[in-house]
Amino acid sequence: MPSTLAAGMGQFLRRVGAGTARFIGRLGFAARFFVAVLAHSPGAFRRIQLTLREIYFSGALSLVIILVSGLFVGMVLALQGYDVLQRYGADESLGVLVALSLVRELGPVVAGLLFASRAGSAMTAEIGLMKATEQLSAMEMMAVDPLARVVAPRFWGGVVSMPLLASLFSTLGIFGAYLVGVKLIDIDAGAFWGNMQAAVDFRQDIVNGIIKSFVFGCAVSLIAVFEGYDANPTAEGVSSATTRTVVESSLAILALDFVLTVFMFRGVGV
């Protein structure tokens, strides 16, 4: 019996070791891929039309989902926030609550999650399918570098779109909170905006929120193009790569958000 136990144990450890090695290998590949994308970026900017097309696909076409979700998140936040704040007689601080939570956290994070599922998955599926139908190899045959022609424009399109989408999300959220708070619940409009303006700091809150969304944009776009480029060139491979993109970029956004928040807001109010 002990010998089978030891054998099973050894097999388990071997599997863990192989998994770890594969993970580190992929991480190294992704890092080198990132450097290669950056190196091919000047080409994407020289043919700006390619990048504009990707901004259109990942940014302009995501507008509807971002605007509608922002509006509803803001309205729900206002209803729930009012319910708690009015117990302490602090319902005039509703604007502060909504603006700070949207600008600092919810705007970048929720917009990032939506962006990952709306645009990141599409990027992966597109590049993966190009690989599966050997379009990428065909480009290489014609001496066109797929990194410069396909990957870099998509990466930069995502990086440019993400901060704009997050700002729009926060703006619509604050507008939604204004609708519910001022128009529906009848909080004084002056107190709503005045307290908000007194509490929100441009450098500390808004710029940090934009930096966050920029970092999320880089992370999601990199994961999306990497998973697409790395996908197995089969129907199944593309589908699992798309799933991986959504899962990995959501986890990356939440983990990066924690790290960034620790660095940005550790000393708030001191």
Added chain:
Amino acid sequence: MNRSTLDLWVGLFVTIGIGAILFLALKVGNLTTVGSPAGYRLEANFDNIGGLKLRAPVKAAGVVVGRVEAIKFDAQTYQAVVAMRIDRGYEFTSDTIASILTSGLLGEVYIGLDSGGDTKMLGDGGKIAKTQSGIVLEKLIGQFLINKASEGSAK
């Protein structure tokens, strides 16, 4: 897709995106005072500033007339030196009393200015001589307990 329609959409998207950032900066963050800080500076010494913070409002008759710009500790007099930036257009007499107040029990701490009857006005860098410290709740409770105890022993 037609190239000019694509340009139009991207242009629209980028424009409203930048518009959103501007909205956040101007309407939410109130970034209108950056650059040259308008107004003039007043200083006041307090024995205790309570929970006063930077950028706290300075109010006269309940109207915000400026903001707290800097808070320092003066090691010579053991007092807190509070610098305020008062908006242009508001002037206060030289016998103005500055007091540290709290709006409501849990509300924000601010500085209230009460003008006197003097005809001389405070200019830039002026010092407010008469001040009233903030209320520290713990001290107040301590005082209350001591009073209660002395009442009890007197009986």
